[in-house]
Amino acid sequence: MLYDQLDALRKYAQNRLSTVLLETGGTPQARSERESFTHLYTDDIAKYDAAENGLCFGRIDLGPGDDAPVRYVGRVGILDEANDYETLLLDWRAPMARPFYLATPAAPENVLRRRHIRSRSRRVTSLADEYLDLAAAREAGLESDATGVAGESALLSALDAARTGQMNDIVETIQSEQDAIIRSEHRSVLVVQGGPGTGKTAVALHRAAYLLYTYRQQLAKSGVLIIGPNATFLDYIGQVLPSLGETGVLLSTIGNLYPGVRATLDESPTAAQVKGSTAMVQILTKAVRDRQEVPSAPQTLRFDTYDIVLDRKIVTRARGRARSSRRPHNLARPLFVASAIDGLAQQLAARLGENVVDGGSLLSRDDIADMRDEMKEDADVMSAIDALWPDLTPQQVLRDLLSSPERILSAAPDLTAAERESLLRTERGFSSADAPLLDELAELLGIDDAAEREQANRQWRNQIADAQGALDILTGSAPQDLEDELDPEILMAYDLIDASQLASRQDAGARLTTAERAASDRTWTYGHVIVDEAQELSDMAWRMVMRRIPNRWMTLVGDVAQTGDPAGTTSWAEVLEPYVAQRWKRTELTVNYRTPSEIMTIARDVLAAIDPVQSVPRSVRDSGNEPWAQYVTDDTLVPTVSDRLAEHPRPGISVVLVPHAMLEQFVHLRSNVVTVSTVKDAKGLEFDSVLIVEPSDIVTESPRGMGDLYVALTRATQRLGVVHARELPAELSGLAAFDVLVQ
Numbered sequence: 017m018l019y020d021q022l023d024a025l026r027k028y029a030q031n032r033l034s035t036v037l038l039e040t041g042g043t044p045q046a047r048s049e050r051e052s053f054t055h056l057y058t059d060d061i062a063k064y065d066a067a068e069n070g071l072c073f074g075r076i077d078l079g080p081g082d083d084a085p086v087r088y089v090g091r092v093g094i095l096d097e098a099n100d101y102e103t104l105l106l107d108w109r110a111p112m113a114r115p116f117y118l119a120t121p122a123a124p125e126n127v128l129r130r131r132h133i134r135s136r137s138r139r140v141t142s143l144a145d146e147y148l149d150l151a152a153a154r155e156a157g158l159e160s161d162a163t164g165v166a167g168e169s170a171l172l173s174a175l176d177a178a179r180t181g182q183m184n185d186i187v188e189t190i191q192s193e194q195d196a197i198i199r200s201e202h203r204s205v206l207v208v209q210g211g212p213g214t215g216k217t218a219v220a221l222h223r224a225a226y227l228l229y230t231y232r233q234q235l236a237k238s239g240v241l242i243i244g245p246n247a248t249f250l251d252y253i254g255q256v257l258p259s260l261g262e263t264g265v266l267l268s269t270i271g272n273l274y275p276g277v278r279a280t281l282d283e284s285p286t287a288a289q290v291k292g293s294t295a296m297v298q299i300l301t302k303a304v305r306d307r308q309e310v311p312s313a314p315q316t317l318r319f320d321t322y323d324i325v326l327d328r329k330i331v332t333r334a335r336g337r338a339r340s341s342r343r344p345h346n347l348a349r350p351l352f353v354a355s356a357i358d359g360l361a362q363q364l365a366a367r368l369g370e371n372v373v374d375g376g377s378l379l380s381r382d383d384i385a386d387m388r389d390e391m392k393e394d395a396d397v398m399s400a401i402d403a404l405w406p407d408l409t410p411q412q413v414l415r416d417l418l419s420s421p422e423r424i425l426s427a428a429p430d431l432t433a434a435e436r437e438s439l440l441r442t443e444r445g446f447s448s449a450d451a452p453l454l455d456e457l458a459e460l461l462g463i464d465d466a467a468e469r470e471q472a473n474r475q476w477r478n479q480i481a482d483a484q485g486a487l488d489i490l491t492g493s494a495p496q497d498l499e500d501e502l503d504p505e506i507l508m509a510y511d512l513i514d515a516s517q518l519a520s521r522q523d524a525g526a527r528l529t530t531a532e533r534a535a536s537d538r539t540w541t542y543g544h545v546i547v548d549e550a551q552e553l554s555d556m557a558w559r560m561v562m563r564r565i566p567n568r569w570m571t572l573v574g575d576v577a578q579t580g581d582p583a584g585t586t587s588w589a590e591v592l593e594p595y596v597a598q599r600w601k602r603t604e605l606t607v608n609y610r611t612p613s614e615i616m617t618i619a620r621d622v623l624a625a626i627d628p629v630q631s632v633p634r635s636v637r638d639s640g641n642e643p644w645a646q647y648v649t650d651d652t653l654v655p656t657v658s659d660r661l662a663e664h665p666r667p668g669i670s671v672v673l674v675p676h677a678m679l680e681q682f683v684h685l686r687s688n689v690v691t692v693s694t695v696k697d698a699k700g701l702e703f704d705s706v707l708i709v710e711p712s713d714i715v716t717e718s719p720r721g722m723g724d725l726y727v728a729l730t731r732a733t734q735r736l737g738v739v740h741a742r743e744l745p746a747e748l749s750g751l752a753a754f755d756v757l758v759q
């Protein structure tokens with residue numbers, strides 16, 4: 017019955033869409049109305065398509081006294097139009113669906129029975145019932161032979177399933193500690209600290225879907241930004257929100273957040289650390305000031321038929337005036353130019369005045385003003401002045417700085433020689449650590465877009481006026497339409513949209529989604545920002561993120577024990593206090609849904625070496641597979657890894673995690689079921705089987721090497737093996753010897 021309803025809704029949206037698409041021509045108003053309907057019906061169809069698999073996955077039977085004793089929970093809400101709009105299916109995000117996730121035998125929330133319904137292609141494949149209050153359930157005649165709580169089966173079967181390389185949504189089995197975070201009403205920064213596999217990423221994505229559902233009006237316009245650690249990770253999570261029917265979210269890495277720049281270069285640990293520290297604010301400020309030059313020797317320029325001299329005095333005064341305005345470099349430039357020209361004009365006027373012979377007259381103010389105007393038009397004069405205070409882009413300043421030992425020394429005299437050396441770069445392009453620096457420079461330089469902005473504003477006001485006109489016309493004709501017995505269920509434009517929304521949808525130049533518009537605008541401010549693996553962000557990256565979210569409504573998920581970036585954080589308080597003081601809230605996830613207990617026993621010793629105070633999350637299941645280590649010679653390292661890989665069961669995916677320096681030796685093992693990667697690039701991902709190569713090198717190759725090892729160990733959902741030719745780190749001594757295990 018629900019699928020019939022879904023089909024009917026989809027068909028209705030499809031019919032409306034094709035009708036709208038078939039219409040052509042008409043007034044600009046008619047065209048823009050069509051466009052807004054096109055968006056609306058396209059979004060609807062995407063939402064219904066996304067709900068196709070597992071449309072209804074839950075049912076709760078409520079206790080006596082509730083006037084709607086049975087509720088069905090699913091991926092979209094469906095109402096029965098023929099029957100007074102009675103709710104047939106609750107969207108999982110609706111408040112009424114909440115007891116499905118929250119009820120426990122200790123706090124049943126009036127729920128007698130919770131039923132998990134699993135289905136494939138519109139057929140129910142299994143049911144799992146959980147009785148939250150056995151006695152009351154029996155009394156209500158629900159199940160006479162009810163024996164107890166059986167609710168974990170749905171969760172465990174989801175967790176045991178072989179991985180595909182794409183993350184799935186978890187709407188069917190959200191656990192109550194996760195639900196509390198997903199629906200948290202906290203309006204400032206919410207920090208979700210949780211060990212590996214506790215569902216932080218899953219929770220972050222479901223929170224985005226929940227917020228978009230609950231605060232649709234507000235967030236549809238401003239958008240939601242999700243920041244993840246790398247492109248592979250964004251691919252891995254990319255399907256989750258569309259599968260929940262949400263498409264209006266921008267996913268980005270820090271390296272790609274600065275519009276128009278793609279991070280392609282890698283950074284040494286020292287450079288990453290220096291570039292991530294707030295010392296860079298001073299260094300970049302100095303780098304910009306270094307571009308505001310005073311010539312070492314006076315420069316003689318030819319103006320008209322005269323020689324004029326751009327000397328240190330004129331330039332120093334002009335620079336002082338421009339600097340004292342405290343405007344960003346590019347915006348202070350007109351002041352510099354005006355003052356320098358004025359200095360030159362005064363110089364020339366004074367000289368001409370000296371030459372005045374009896375009977376002549378001194379130059380009037382107007383004469384001097386004319387002279388200034390002419391100087392501004394003079395190519396020689398202007399190019400000399402421009403060179404001293406040039407119009408700059410962030411890319412140019414950063415590139416020039418990083419390619420010049422002299423500029424680095426001048427801007428960063430407090431760094432050590434080795435640190436300065438690490439910054440020096442010959443290749444073109446930028447790294448992830450550069451993106452926050454470009455953003456900082458954009459602030460220091462300022463973009464003089466006053467003219468463009470005014471034009472855009474004017475255009476925008478006109479568009480709103482047009483849109484209002486279109487809506488007025490439609491509103492005026494509505495009663496007529498209804499009298500004409502047009503289907504009254506068809507929503508009219510004014511039911512859906514106000515003038516500014518209509519104008520933004522018809523924004524002719526760019527029919528872009530909110531996410532696309534936001535991505536191309538550095539100064540866009542989002543309605544909500546979610547940062548995954550938030551421990552990896554450097555201080556400079558935080559500055560970049562915070563600029564995009566002045567209301568500070570954020571969800572940060574991460575684990576300070578997994579920090580791998582040399583500039584990342586180990587303390588949430590330190591990161592957040594400069595921005596929100598004490599107004600942030602920490603929540604914790606404590607159950608590991610990914611890694612089996614056998615592997616977590618090993619990971620515990622590694623965590624103790626990172627921070628003895630932290631405890632590993634409790635594993636929700638055992639795999640029955642003992643993790644092992646195999647000691648081999650240098651020559652047999654690669655073939656052994658290949659042999660062990662061949663033993664991994666399929667379907668199922670594997671990863672070989674190697675030290676950065678050894679990557680090349682193993683890349684030939686890659687296939688559609690085998691990933692070969694460094695730990696950094698596997699952050700946040702998971703695999704059925706994990707092989708770690710030479711863990712002692714992973715530990716020594718980075719200042720946060722032990723954190724990397726912890727991340728590596730906790731990527732597995734089933735099996736873990738270690739292959740090594742060097743000594744194992746002491747923390748891995750709990751691994752069984754492979755040779756003993758196979759005997």
Ligand SMILES: Nc1ncnc2c1ncn2[C@@H]1O[C@H](COP(=O)(O)OP(=O)(O)OP(=O)(O)O)[C@@H](O)[C@H]1O
Binds near residue numbers: 190701
């Ligand atoms: N309630 C749940 N129901 C089903 N699966 C779940 C649930 N919670 C988490 N999982 C699964 O557990 C695995 C780990 O979740 P996730 O990747 O979100 O953890 P994480 O805390 O971000 O891990 P890490 O910090 O190691 O990257 C995923 O496969 C996720 O789908």
